[in-house]
Amino acid sequence: MPAAFDPGLARARFPAFDSDTGRDWAFFENAGGAYVPRTVIDRLTRFMVEAKVQPGAPFPASALATAMMAEGTAAMAALVNAPPETLVLGADTSTNLHVLANALAPLFDPGDEIIVTNLDHEANITPWRRLTRVGAVIREWRFEPETAALDLAGLEALLTENTRLVCLPHASNITGSVCDAARAVRLAHEAGALAVVDGVSFAPHALVDLAALNADAYAFSAYKVFGPHVGVLAVRPELLGRLDNQNHMFLAGKGTLALNPGGPPHELTAALAGVTDYLEALDRDLGGPPDDAPRTRIERLFGLFEGHQTALTARLLAGLRAVPGVRVIGAPVAGPHRSPTVAFVHERLSSRAVAEAMQARKVAVRHGHFYAWRAVEALGLDVDDGIVRTSLVHTTTAEEVDRLLDALPGA
């Protein structure tokens, strides 16, 4: 195995980089939605050609649909180290958390406390705040303005004997700060509360291990982890059995179906297996022993991804720090406390103006609050103009980072 990761090997497997819309662009909008490898497209195409019927019947097309969907679910389960039967595959994370909150609502009594942050994407705030309708009391765990990160001491100070639920982000989609989610989950459990973790901004960059994390529910968006537009929600079996059915009455007690009104998106579920097909093929390209256990192979690969992302994040941050008038949001140096989502503002220019100037140079970045509305407000920024956000993944190259820095107005 190489010590450093060559993103060229990965990019060769992503048709978008060589497409008419992607060819000349330096792509930094991964946190919005990542490109997909050819294996995902192949799975999707095969399903549409050979299996585009209702699954569950014995004839060949239906049997293939059943099998392909099971493979897609198993792929996501393998990615996050969770049993496949604990996964909900829904429209997206916003929908999954909304449904989960409705399913949890009957478990709350008036006066029960729910802790939410002001750092999360609104998908992990609004559904919980709405539970005031059943008498829940909301406590806000605010991030530290100096570090733009959540401090666990802040959580400890909020936990009381009435706390029933703690909701937090594994990584922020704005500040890039990574939360010690395992410790937060432990603290919640010690207080007798459930813990729901939003892993959307963490999962594309580092390996998720739900067996170790022990969260009661963990959400991520496959379409940001090089897959199709599906939201994945893993729910611990002990909790699944206690949730209020959100599906047709005859599906009560039918595992994750009770959390998936309308059921999973069929062809997209099938295409999810293309993500792990890709990871396995890449590991093979890199010389990884194919007989190793799947988890070993995936750990090895993500280790390389993380090293690559950290090196590029350091390069990007150093470049940004050198530009007069640019203020980096969140930690100014790379490391395990920081995911490769890097946001910044410019002292003299609006974020819109900066993003537009960079887009004119074929650098795909965006500006705004990215639905982390409360976080941007707490940072003291104009919420509508927001921040300029860049997001690096394992396919990002040093040359792209240099193009980004070069395209920055005032650089």
Ligand SMILES: Cc1ncc(COP(=O)(O)O)c(C=O)c1O
């Ligand atoms: C951190 C975070 N959580 C939740 C979401 C919502 O995900 P979805 O678009 O799948 O609803 C996003 C989307 O950008 C996000 O960045």
